[in-house]
Amino acid sequence: MTPVYLDNNATTRVDPAVVEAMLPFFTEQFGNASSIHAFGAAVGGAIRTARRELQALLGAEHDHEIVFTAGGTESDSTAIFSALEALPDRDEIVTSKVEHPAILAVCDHLEKTGRAKIHRIGVDRSGRLDLDAYRAALSPRVALVTLMWANNETGTIFPVEGLAELAKEVGALFHTDAVQAVGKVPIDLKSSVIDMLSLSGHKLHGPKGIGALYVRRGTRFKPLIRGGHQERGRRAGTENAPAIVGLGKAAALAAAHMADENTRVKALRDRLEAGIVQRIPNCFVNGDRHDRLPNTCNVAFEFVEGEAILLHLNRAGIAASSGSACTSGSLEPSHVLRAMDIPFTAAHGSIRFSFSRENGEADVDRVLDVMPDILDRLRALSPFWNGAGESAAAFRPVYA
Ligand SMILES: *Cc1c(COP(=O)(O)O)cnc(C)c1O
Secondary structure (H helix, E strand, C coil), X not given: CCCEECECCCCCCCCHXXXXXXXXXXXXXXXXXXXXXXXXHHHHHHHHHHHHHHHXXXXXXXXXXXXXXXXXXXXXXXXXXXXXXXXXXXXXXXXXXXXXXXHHHHHHHHHHCCCCEEEEEXXXXXXXXXXXHHHHHCCCCEEEEECCCECCCCCEECCHHHHHHHHHHCCCEEEEECCCCECCXXXXXXXXXXXXXXXXXXXXXXXXXXXXXXXXXXXXXXXXXXXXXXXXXXXXXXXXXXXXHXXXXXXXXXXXXXXXXXXXHHHHHHHHHHHHHHHCCCEEEECCCCCECCCEEEEEECCCCHHHHHHHHHHCCEECEECEEEECCEEEECHHHHHCCCCHHHHCCEEEEECCCCCCHHHHHXXXXXXXXXXXXXXXXXXXXXXXXXCXXXXXXXXX
């Protein structure tokens, strides 16, 4: 039984062409890019090429606006700490309730240690940002607005270009965690006012432990990691050349596959979604039906535990993930679904299927084959399930 991998928002398989591009930089091309000799120059040239490949994917004006980091989490931390340090007369941060922990945990820490006041903007039932609350939170005290481009759990897309323009009106810096958006939706930074953008290699068929922070030319910036002069003093430490080369290759491949992602992959996602809603009672799609990543499908199944569904799927050779995170022994529904006010009984049974360009029709067929039976069996054990779609009516599912 070939496994079906539908957890690409958690991580992706490294593209074989990426591996191939990386390999020489572990062997013959082992030089330190800072060295004057030929060994260094060859590696320096490869890093420059990778920077240009990322520049092209992001539509950035200059290649030196790309700063390589050790991943999405480091890029996010760098942006937040940089803004607070670069704008010392401001001490507020505006973010949302549905950000990745790489943003939320840093904000919680800054709040707890009294270094910043945090505005966490809420979302509606579809995961769309509360624009009135956002506008109300903006003031000349705000150093940084950090809002994600696309949500990792539901795929809901925030209109970050417009949100950035509002932030500029009060002189705040604007950062976006675009880890889930890069490679899936077109991005053209030179036509926006976004100051900083985070991305990560392993979410776009590149290696783990490598990422980048886009920093617009002229943006006030303070490094998180100090030391040598690498990355123009913005991120010290000998460059991870193999991973940087891999990320560059992954970016070039993502650009080439972007159309596929938005047509064929999206059609797979839509077929899975429609098939599930058609075959299984009392379930509905989480997230914004229109402004959503083409690869992400998050479905809430009432009266079942998401973890139980995942175990059954795993037994059938299917990898997906749930909206719940096991914290302190109790299953808490995800902070994203809670912020969206998804009822408890449904948030607990939410499953995320996330596609990539490596998926095909057979993967959708496999899931649609096994899901009805899994749900029937689990619901038969549920004390809350009486076989009738009693509460679904009150939920107004996206696909009625
Ligand atoms: C995966 C992810 C991150 C973290 O990236 P790493 O490279 O794993 O550190 C940050 N933000 C979002 C939205 C993500 O999906």
